[in-house]
């Protein structure tokens with residue numbers, strides 16, 4: 446009984462810390478908002494092909510830049526985001542679903558980063574090695590926060606993946622902010638940046654750091670000519686600033702209110718079922 450009394454506050458904390466996913470009253474099945482997106486990430490050949498497509502385009506840009514390069518030009522560089530661009534964490538998202546969690550969970554994400562089990566995205570290693578072999582420097586910029594260990598954990602992830610340029614000079618970890626612009630400008634001071642790789646428009650420009658869905662889409666359309674030239678974008682249906690545009694924050698809490706907000710986003714342009722316009 447004494448043990449039970451001690452456990453009650455802990456059980457209450459666990460219950461309140463993460464509101465569980467909804468249960469279908471008819472079937473008893475868990476309704477998990479992440480299921481479709483994670484099933485796509487885990488199984489779709491099309492999803493993986495988009496990475497090859499992106500790295501093939503990036504390589505064409507690097508080849509063209511190398512061909513144009515004249516003696517005395519600044520060194521060439523590529524700027525790359527890390528998560529969902531070069532490293533994939535499907536197993537983490539699968540873990541969330543296995544625990545009936547339907548929103549990103551910061552605490553288990555930190556454990557996942559420490560576990561160092563992320564995998565290189567399809568084509569990433571070959572592209573980065575091509576850059577290395579041709580003296581095109583790769584700079585990694587990632588927004589992560591696992592406390593004091595953040596930099597060393599991120600570096601370990603890159604080293605384990607076998608990526609070149611995995612060192613202090615080429616890796617920047619932003620713990621306090623997702624604003625990559627300052628680091629990008631610093632790299633541009635000394636290098637000609639051929640292409641930037643990311644899964645989030647914010648990886649390319651801070652202009653996209655908006656909480657309004659329409660403004661974000663309009664900003665992207667204004668830059669449409671840059672995709673496939675300056676910017677190479679990879680798919681990410683589970684997280685990113687598109688989530689922030691819906692919820693006002695990048696890591697919304699698992700709550701009934703946020704599930705309703707997500708559903709409202711999905712209904713944004715829904716058909717009413719009528720035959721006429």
Ligand SMILES: [Mg+2]
Pocket residue numbers: 526527528529530643644645
């Ligand atoms: Mg990313």
